[in-house]
Amino acid sequence: MSRVAIIGAHGKVAQQLMRVLYDRGDEFVGVVRNEEHADDVYRLGGEGALVDIEKAEAGELAKAIEGCDAVVFTAGAGAGSGIERKRTVDYGGSVKSQEAAAQAGVRRFVQVSAWGVDNPVDDSDPVWKAYVEAKRDADAALRESALDWTIIRPGGLTTDEGTGRVTLGDSVPRGSIAREDVATLIAVVLHEPGAIGKQWEVIGGDTPIEDAVRALVASA
Numbered sequence: 001m002s003r004v005a006i007i008g009a010h011g012k013v014a015q016q017l018m019r020v021l022y023d024r025g026d027e028f029v030g031v032v033r034n035e036e037h038a039d040d041v042y043r044l045g046g047e048g049a050l051v052d053i054e055k056a057e058a059g060e061l062a063k064a065i066e067g068c069d070a071v072v073f074t075a076g077a078g079a080g081s082g083i084e085r086k087r088t089v090d091y092g093g094s095v096k097s098q099e100a101a102a103q104a105g106v107r108r109f110v111q112v113s114a115w116g117v118d119n120p121v122d123d124s125d126p127v128w129k130a131y132v133e134a135k136r137d138a139d140a141a142l143r144e145s146a147l148d149w150t151i152i153r154p155g156g157l158t159t160d161e162g163t164g165r166v167t168l169g170d171s172v173p174r175g176s177i178a179r180e181d182v183a184t185l186i187a188v189v190l191h192e193p194g195a196i197g198k199q200w201e202v203i204g205g206d207t208p209i210e211d212a213v214r215a216l217v218a219s220a
Helices: 012-024 035-043 058-065 083-104 126-143 179-190 209-219
Strands: 003-007 027-032 047-050 070-073 108-112 148-154 156-158 165-169 176-178 198-204
Touching: 003 012, 003 058, 012 027, 012 179, 027 035, 027 058, 035 047, 058 083, 070 083, 070 179, 083 108, 083 126, 108 126, 108 179, 126 148, 148 179, 156 179, 165 179, 165 209, 176 179, 179 198, 179 209, 198 209
Parallel strands: 003 027, 003 070, 027 047, 070 108, 108 148, 148 198, 156 176, 176 198
Antiparallel strands: 165 198
């Protein structure tokens, strides 16, 4: 059993992750902005922590995640938010969470990013450009940290039922993936030391998730 802090626990990937962790017997602390969002964490069997990652200092977040074995950063500003919140949540929230993890002595850190964010981005959509740049810069900051990191970059996220099968690699074609399968992948890499220091893209596919992770670890 492990204890996992989930930053952005009200999000759709996080909701799936909490179900997966509960079924696996892991404990989790869901970090959310308000009590209403915390109700979702309690309902799924976890412990809620009220911290606004945009406004709080890293030390406040560190206190909320003390005693955890790992941090999963799944927070995002959301599709309806503007340019500024892409920077304060998707980038700033990640960097603050990394600092909090270091302060709390939590070395393991898994970050949910997005497929293709290192590719050139079209300037015609400034909000999308801000999102891509925020994710890209958050990943760069994590890679440069002293944490035991893994970065997961899923393709387009769907509400489909998970298949338990993926296409996983350093680079994969554009595609989509069920949020449930992303959550299962996160749970698997949390318990796989060979995933530390790895950045993987993932879409739906034909390979069972644990086999896909095992194959990449073995080939490293």
